[in-house]
Amino acid sequence: MTQSWRQMPAKSYAAGWKKRAVVASLLFAPSKLLTLTFTAPGGEPCASRRATALLGIVGYLGMSGLASQATEVLPLPRDFDCAGYSLSNTKAIGSGAHGQVVADAAQGIVAKFSYPNTRPVILEECATLQRLEAAGVPHAERCLGTCTVDGQRTVALFSPFFTGGRQVSSNVVSELGDKALLVFINASSQYLVRSLAAGLAVSDLQALVRPDGDVLFIDFTGAGSVDDELGLSRASQSLGEWSTVLPPEIHSRMADSLARELDLLPHGSFPGNAAIAISEMTFRAASEVSLTGLAESARRAAR
Ligand SMILES: Nc1ncnc2c1ncn2[C@@H]1O[C@H](COP(=O)(O)OP(=O)(O)O)[C@@H](O)[C@H]1O
Ligand SMILES: [Mg+2]
Incomplete structure (x- = not known):
């Protein structure tokens, strides 16, 4: 069943708008209306300053009402x-x-x-x-x-509606137990490599993670191609931000996991910009072996 945006009945809502429209028209045609409305018995226009001011205030209130109506965030329907x-x-x-x-x-x-x-x-x-x-x-x-x-x-x-998930952050990831951390590392590297392989990067990566490490990437409003002229910076920004949510103690494991995912791709199939960005990820605490391995896998996968 579709509900209305407002609890208010549609008629009184429309009436409210009508009133405001009248007030707005008063404001926009003041000289004409003042001459018509405030005419002295002798036929001389007597648009007093007080009346003008009053009308101005009423008009202002009407207009501010209009403005706030237009930008107001309306209540959402439940059904x-x-x-x-x-x-x-x-x-x-x-x-x-x-x-x-x-x-x-x-x-x-x-x-x-x-x-x-x-x-x-x-x-x-x-x-x-x-x-x-x-x-x-x-x-x-x-x-x-x-x-x-x-x-x-x-x-x-x-x-899905990912119940029990928290927004991924360095603190939240640090709280994961060993088993959950492994699930999180594998799942997130699968997502990262395969989304880049599909040619898309999200500049502001957001994910929810459950206590068992299961992860869901959400909010794809900042997505764009990795193949156009902004592709390299988009991919670099996306991966750069991601590495900042990872606690340093898992940097080596994340780099190894990304390398394994890249190795699963057909050689020469991974977008060039994504390969550069992934091999330049900021894993400050990763071992030399892990970093070299990741760069090597990116090079092999790159087209
Ligand atoms: N699939 C989902 N499961 C659980 N919570 C979600 C889901 N999608 C969004 N949310 C919650 O709604 C919030 C806002 O959603 P998001 O897609 O980030 O909107 P916006 O594009 O406006 O930033 C998220 O931070 C998250 O808390
Ligand atoms: Mg968001």
Whole structure:
């Protein structure tokens, strides 16, 4: 079932806008209206300063009301249909620079609602995720489709709803036990190598990790090609930021794991920019052997 954006009945909402429109028109045609409205019994216009000021204030209030209505972030519907799915009883789970995110926990689906100025970003994000899915890139969320809800906001549906995950950071990774750390290292290097092999890099990498090390990469709003003129800096930025979330004690293991993933690719198939970026990753605490191994694997895989 699709709900309205507002609790307020549609009629009183429309009436509120009508009132503001009248006030706005008063403000924009003041001289004419003042002459008509404030005419002395003798026929002489007597638009007093007080009346003018009053009208100005009312007009200002009306306009500021208009402005705040236009930029206000509207409440989200709990139940709505989108891209062939019926979501119900959704709850807010987060928000970021591009949207507000809710989840239908029963179906394991997440919905990102655009802001008025991020509609194209949300569509682009879904297209990126569908490219990654087609390329078989693991550990990235999937985009199930997009829609417009109530004619106002672009919505993209993602799965899975990664419950129990925390945003990856150096502290969170440091808290993982040995077994979980291994799962995390392998999963994240699989994602990194295969997404770059698919030609895509995300400048602001974000991932959620569970206590067992399972990881899901989310938020593909900053994705771009590694093959164009910005490809090298995009890939370098993405990998550079990633290495800063890794505690130094796992740098060697991460470099080894990336090298193993690169070795699984057909020789000469990996984008050149990605190969340079990956072999220049800042693993300050990694052993010489691990760093040389990674550079060697990147060179072999590069086209
Ligand atoms: N699949 C998901 N599972 C669990 N939480 C999610 C998922 N996707 C997003 N979130 C939560 O919603 C927040 C905002 O989502 P994000 O995609 O980063 O939006 P933005 O593009 O606005 O930054 C995330 O930081 C995270 O906490
Ligand atoms: Mg985000």
